[in-house]
Amino acid sequence: MSSVRNGDAGGQGRSAPAPGGPADTALMLELNNVEVIYEEVILVLRGMSMQVPEGKIVALLGSNGAGKSTTLKAICGLLPSEHGEITDGTITFGGIDVTHTDAAQIVRMGLSLVMEGRRVFGHLTVSENLVAGAHTRRDSHADDLDMVYGYFPRLADLRGRTAGYLSGGEQQMLAIGRALMARPRIMMLDEPSLGLAPMLVSEIFDIVQRLNRDLGTTVLLVEQNARRALNIADHGYIMEQGRIVLEGPAADLADNPDVKEFYLGIGESGQRRSYRDVKHYKRRKRWL
């Protein structure tokens, strides 16, 4: 009935995509048993495997410290700048091994990251931020500027404004627009809803969906806001302590009683439970 599968309890990573998994269409990004160690001692990812099919929206969910951001940084080649390294496993992008490729090359290949906390260039103007986003492009990017301003009309009004003084929502839009300027084949977003009002979150998620639909951009969405993320995603992964513990089509995941209980905050009886209970319960029952 449901195709939600639990990850291996013994910590053995899966290597072959299971039937009915996300591998039905061409794979854009694949992580295979990736292990990441920070500062040569702290094991953050322990056999992380996931697949992102071309043209889909994939959500990667999990609580704080599960390793979601580290996963994205590992993909983007950002670990060396944080004293981390991939010690095992492989990451392939469009069939090419990018496990140890450097960050600039990865962007050039068509993989863009919208970092957690927006990270716009605060002292640059809105339009300079966007131009910086097109750094890897040799061709003219005038059309793309128009396209970004089309998706985010508010940025067009603010183009001469210093980015550091924009509101949180505007900065998030700018961060997405900046990533878009590189013409990515896959866009990865790290907690785009962080610290935004619910209205703005809807707006951002709407735009992510439109980008996926109109431009065919594959999306890998890392979120704490599980409900919203599963709402727009095709497929979902749930991560805990550095590996995937549950995965499946987004709709099935949203119906899964465990997910409901731990991430959507809805108890067996259907009514919402207080976050505190959920947190407490979660500590006792883990998938591992």
Next chain:
Amino acid sequence: MEQAEVGSAYVETFIQLTITGLANGAILSLAALGFVIVFKATGVINFAQGYFLLVGAYLVWAGMVQFNLPWFFAVIVALVVAVLMGLATERFVLRPLVGENVISVIMVTIGLAFVLQGLVQFIWGTEPRPMPAFIPRGTVELLGVPVTLNRIWAVVIAGAVLAALTLFFQRSRHGIAMRAVADDQQAAMVVGISVRKVFALAWALAAASAVLAGIIVANLFGASGEVAVFGLLVFPVVILGGLDSVPGVMIAGAIIGLLVSYTAGYVGGGLQQVIPYIVLVLILLLRPYGLFGEVRIERV
């Protein structure tokens, strides 16, 4: 009659001191700009910046006198050597130090300063070398006051280079990339900017602008150890302007230049050599981030 003459002599002195001050200020701004570029982009405080001027002065002297090159080629050769020197500094001196603490990096740049000074003395000796004039040395009348032409050229050249660099930072792809790296290195990496290339570019620009400043100084005063003394004025300028502010170094350069010139003209007695450092100490006490130091943007 007598009174009027005294008055006009006073005005004349004032204008001449002002022009001298602005000329020196423009050169100082040019020299200090390199310091700011390196600090902004890479976070390194480069104590060797003043000695890049010294190298520039002797390079162009050697080109013109020892190799008999036309002045234009001598300048080009000096700039090419400057760029190579900047790139080599980044690659062999600073890159191995990435991640080391600030004090170690500062000590290394101080060491680099001594190495540059030693090299110059080793190759060209310590005696001052008079410079053949290549910027016209005549005088023109400005506001009814005779002013030496080479000072005006110094202002024009330094101003043009400062304007070009400002434009570069505002408009060009690489200029924007440099500012992006200065702003947030990791975010810059995420948009595909190579932080290493930006560092290399920063050092090349810093060395080239300092060497150019050194060439202008040499044209005014000849090539000698004095050029490095002039180069040391970079520090009062950047402290006054704010370590990371490009408009700051331009204004602070003019302020320090004028201050030195007025002190020399009206007070004298060597005070002009001390006054910039008095300013430096005062600024550090009263306003450590300088006049235009970057304010951290914090939204409330």
